[in-house]
């Protein structure tokens with residue numbers, strides 16, 4: 001997934017640093033700012049017990065699926081409801097669904113709504129599928145894990161047909177080829193594990209007070225771009241719009257996100273927020289990823305971390321997306 005700060009390409013580097021700690025696979029690895037879950041997934045595969053956290057709903061959705069789920073959901077009630085036998089047929093059902101239920105996405109984020117995030121056809125499909133998942137959840141035809149699994153599949157599909165260049169802060173003037181392709185939902189691969197892995201959706205500075213970690217991995221935002229605004233459409237789709245109509249505004253149809261602003265994205269608050277977090281750390285080893293062009297200065301980071309114990313710095317070249 002295209003996501004600011006996605007660590008997929010840096011996984012070998014992060015793994016090398018983790019190995020140096022000598023803390024082995026049966027330990028607890030906490031990914032406190034999980035984003036796409038790329039880091040948590042990697043260490044879950046290696047056998048660690050992973051706790052994953054992010055304050056955004058779409059990131060939490062990914063963690064519920066990729067981190068907390070250790071085997072494919074059974075969809076027992078849904079299969080009965082649809083008279084099908086295999087999980088794959090649920091996706092056939094979605095992909096053949098007649099997109100009739102005009103909803104929030106079609107009304108606001110397609111040419112019909114005066115914006116070009118999605119083609120009219122795909123926007124209608126997103127509305128229809130999202131509403132269907134919501135209804136199944138309401139009627140308890142799917143359980144919590146099945147719900148997050150289906151939303152994960154929808155988010156992945158949406159990401160592939162969005163008419164944006166990386167983030168959702170703006171839509172493209174002209175249609176990108178990928179946005180004209182039909183929205184297709186697919187089964188999602190689950191990482192098997194025997195550990196009791198867990199997903200959280202909390203402010204990192206609050207959650208840290210209740211966590212004990214062997215390895216605590218911190219990957220906070222490093223610039224002033226708020227994730228809640230840059231990925232607001234994914235957040236909107238993850239949260240749904242059924243209980244309370246979201247307030248949107250401006251040319252891009254940005255959703256109100258005051259409550260989700262991160263203090264790590266402001267020069268005024270980033271240092272004190274990291275310092276506050278570090279005071280509450282209970283971990284054998286802490287690993288912090290940061291960018292040398294970020295808001296926090298290296299000397300400030302070192303000053304904060306030095307209060308905890310010995311600090312080592314590992315550097316790696318990384319090309320920005």
Ligand SMILES: C[S@@+](CC[C@H](N)C(=O)[O-])C[C@H]1O[C@@H](n2cnc3c(N)ncnc32)[C@H](O)[C@@H]1O
Pocket residue numbers: 003004005006007008032033034035036037038039053054055056059202203204205219220221222227228262263264
């Ligand atoms: C640099 S990204 C993490 C990227 C992730 N490691 C990956 O590979 O995809 C930072 C993440 O921190 C989350 N975040 C920002 N402030 C937070 C806070 N106070 N509490 C919890 N999560 C926060 C953002 O939503 C974002 O997903």
